[in-house]
Amino acid sequence: MVVFALTLVAAKATIGADILFVERTEARLLEYPTQITQNxxxxxxxxxxxxxxxxxxxxxxxxxxxxxxxxxxxxxxxxxxxxxxxxxxxxxxxxxxxxxNPQNAFTVNSTSPNGxxxxxxxxxxxxxxxxxxxxxxxxxxxxxxxxxxxxxxxxxxxxxxxxxxxxxxxxxxxxxxxxxxxxxxxxxYFFDAPLTQLTDPSLNTTWDPSLSPLASTDYGTAVGWNGIGTISDEQKANITKFVGDAHALGITARFWDTPAWPIYARENIWKALLEGGADWLNADDLAAASSF
Incomplete structure (x- = not known):
């Protein structure tokens, strides 16, 4: 057991020294082709x-x-x-x-590119x-x-x-x-479908992901809740109906022009949309949205 413990200590010291050497010399061992968006x-x-x-x-x-x-x-x-x-x-x-998407011996058989x-x-x-x-x-x-x-x-x-x-x-x-x-x-080049009209026969269009992977609508017109107070059952139903129409067709749903202020109202709206199944959170304050 004593010998094993000493070997472990020695190994740790060696590994630590190796890592320190690599970091100091900025060796390419720490780099890889796709790390531009790492983490x-x-x-x-x-x-x-x-x-x-x-x-x-x-x-x-x-x-x-x-x-x-x-x-x-x-x-x-x-x-x-x-x-x-x-x-x-x-x-x-x-x-x-x-x-x-580096071209080398490791990627020669790739069938689809990296995003x-x-x-x-x-x-x-x-x-x-x-x-x-x-x-x-x-x-x-x-x-x-x-x-x-x-x-x-x-x-x-x-x-x-x-x-x-x-x-x-x-x-x-x-x-x-x-x-x-x-x-x-x-x-x-695909088309952003009208989220509130996906079931409207007058548009004479078959909506599906081959034409429209996305359907969008103006939040104010479709829902209207300003994020202050309690959202009504009717407003909740509008969200779930339009999202449901899109999802039934294999299409994602987005509500644009959501209110940006007051902050607490904006976040209430984001929460209501996510709870209602909306796929995309429309935002310009990226720091706030990414940590929401």
């Missing part, structure tokens, strides 16, 4: 503040087409010549995905494209802009009756043109 836990949060560092799994880009270029900004006054869809989204995502999150490599990043200008005019330019990600196999695609999930699922919203999106074949 980030993805969360079902949707936000304009597109920060992967908080684990946001759904981000939104406000896109305007001018003179053949797609610019990023919620309104015209926010647009600048260098803030484009390509510079702020396409190229950064391509860089991240290239890094987390952006190291802790959940099979989870696609949902990217909403909120078209602010004419959607029919903008769509061809948007599809062309995603060509680098398409060529690399990073886009979720519906083709020949099969939906193949990949690292990024692109969903058009805002002025995205429904009929033109329905006509895409193959389709790697």
């Amino acid at each position: 980030i836990m993805p969360k079902m949060i949707h936000s304009h503040n597109d920060s992967l560092s908080y684990g946001v799994a759904s981000v939104e880009a406000d896109v305007s087409l001018y003179n053949g270029t797609l610019y990023i900004g919620h309104e015209n006054a926010a647009l600048t010549s260098d803030r484009t869809l390509d510079s702020l989204y396409i190229q950064p995502l391509l860089k991240i995905l290239t890094e987390v 952006v999150f190291d802790t959940a490599s099979g989870l696609p990043l949902q990217l909403l494209i909120d078209v602010k200008t004419d959607g029919v005019e903008a769509l061809p330019f948007i599809l062309k802009a995603f060509q680098p990600l398409r060529e690399a196999g990073y886009l979720t695609t519906y083709a020949n009756g099969t939906l193949i999930t990949s690292a990024i699922t692109v969903v058009g919203t805002g002025n995205s043109p429904l009929e033109q999106v329905k006509a895409l074949s193959p389709r790697d």
Whole structure:
């Protein structure tokens, strides 16, 4: 027993020395290809503040087409010549995905690419494209802009009756043109369905994940509770009904424009939505949402 104890002590000392040596020399033994998002836990949060560092799994880009270029900004006054869809989204995502999908002997037989999150490599990043200008005019330019990600196999695609999930699922919203999106074949640009109208036959549309992996609606119109006092049974029923309609079709549900203040009211609303089955928490205060 004495010999065993001494051996254990010696081993611990050796291991400690080895670790210290590796840390001091910054050896590549401590590094691995996909660590760019190391220790980030993805969360079902949707936000304009597109920060992967908080684990946001759904981000939104406000896109305007001018003179053949797609610019990023919620309104015209926010647009600048260098803030484009390509510079702020396409190229950064391509860089991240290239890094987390190294080409080597260990990955040669991989059948699907890693997503952006190291802790959940099979989870696609949902990217909403909120078209602010004419959607029919903008769509061809948007599809062309995603060509680098398409060529690399990073886009979720519906083709020949099969939906193949990949690292990024692109969903058009805002002025995205429904009929033109329905006509895409193959389709790697999907449509944000109207959450409150999924059972409305007048829309003449079959809603399912091959067209719309997501359905959204304005929280104020659909629910209306301001988070102060007690939510009514009718308001609760609205949440569960619309969420239930989406889930019955295999679609996730999101309520946008939820009140952001007072803070306690905002959190009451978040809680009510989560308890009602909503899939995405709409938020701009990422620090608060990620720790909620």
